[in-house]
Structure formats: structure tokens, C-alpha cells
Amino acid sequence: MSALLPIVIEALAFRPCGAAVIDGLSATIATPGITAIVGPNGAGKSVTLRLLDGLLVPDGGSIRFGTRQAADVRRAMVFQRPALIRASVHDNVALALAAEGLARREAAARVGAALERVGLARRSREAARRLSGGEQQRLALARALVTEPELILLDEPTANLDPGATDVIEGIVAGLAQAGVKVILVSHNLGQVARLAGDVLVLAGGRAVEHGPARSVLTSPRTPEARAYLNGELPWTRFAAAS
């Protein structure tokens, strides 16, 4: 199979109501493993993930996935708040396979393997809505994994979770990356970014302001926008003070 990498984002624009939400974003994601996208609220991180997933269509620019046609890239996205149906844990995962037309036995095996991977195999008959927040997020991960994605897009997957549940999710995500799945993770948890990511892309105002190895971006950011975000400053305070 031809390569998924590099993912080349070029002059990407998204202007849903005239005003630019994504404003000429360019970046090349060339390394396997986990890429983190960070930046202040409203920077355009979630929209970028949706554009990468194909859920939103850009108004300009392009996203290329190695030598592959975008439509052939098996992608899955996990949202901050998992949208679950009123059904069992098993059926919530099986739903993701509905379009694949698999034989019942094969579908059941795939669902079982995905639930095993996130530690929910024994809970498969329970009602999904009765799971805790952390368990629901693991279920959302299983629903993404069952489609056997090459690229998984995670939008703040641990934003509402306690440290223990966060640790479990981080272990699953690290395992996916080790197994060769390309992961792009949006997170405000900079400790998590330091633990997981190989490279970090910083967005501000719908543009990429910095991109590099996690260690150097997190410890010595080069641009004022990245420094402002990573130092926990409110950017408008900083820039207003400078003007």
C-alpha cells in the first residue's frame, strides 16, 4: 500500500460565513506516531481536525495524504463528548461497521477485538449510557478502532476525565501509535502532549505559527504566539501591551 505520510496541508482556508476560521494554514506532518495540535481557544484546532477527517470541506487550499487519494484514507475521529446511541456497548461499536457489509460472525469478532483493546470486552451487553465518562470515551475509541483506521483524529479525548481515566486513554492511544496508526491529537493538556507527542503544531488565529519536535516546541518556542500560549498568557493582554 502506498504511503499515508507526509500529510501536506497547504494554504488551507475555511470561511463558513465570510470570516476566516482557518486562514492559510500550511504544515507538513511527516513523522509517524502522535502529532499534537495545540493553541488557544478558537484557534481553529477542532475545525482543522474536521477538515482532515473530511467532515468539513475547505474553501481554499488542500490536504494531501502522501501518495494516496484522500477518499481512500481510512480515517476515524473521536470527539470530546462521545455521541452514543441508546443501545448496548456492543451495538454502539457495531454501528460503525454497518456500512461495511460484513458477515455477522466477522463483525462480532471485530467488535469483540476493539472492545478488548479498550478494556470493555466484559461490559459489551451493558447499556452504553450507564458507563462512566472515562468508559464512554473508551467506547468511542473502540468505535473508531473497529473500522481499522490508518489515521485517527482525537479532539480533546480526555478533557473531562480524571487522572486515572486519562492515564488509561493515554495508554490506549500510545499503543495505537506503536501499532502504526498515525494519531493527530488536539489537547490543552500540555503534560499529556509532552507524554505522548513526537511533534507539536501550534495554531493561532487559524494559522500554523510553529511546528517542530515536541521537546523543542514545549520548552523553547520560537514565536511570540506559541510562547504566549505555552506560557499560559492571555494573548490579547500580551499584544495589547505591546501596541
Ligand SMILES: Nc1ncnc2c1ncn2[C@@H]1O[C@H](COP(=O)(O)OP(=O)(O)OP(=O)(O)O)[C@@H](O)[C@H]1O
Ligand atoms: N462548522 C463550523 N461552521 C462555522 N464556524 C465554525 C464551525 N466550527 C467552528 N466554527 C468556529 O470556528 C472558530 C474556531 O473553532 P474551533 O472549534 O476549531 O476552535 P478550537 O481551537 O478547537 O477551540 P477550543 O480550544 O475552544 O476547542 C470558532 O469561532 C467557532 O465558532
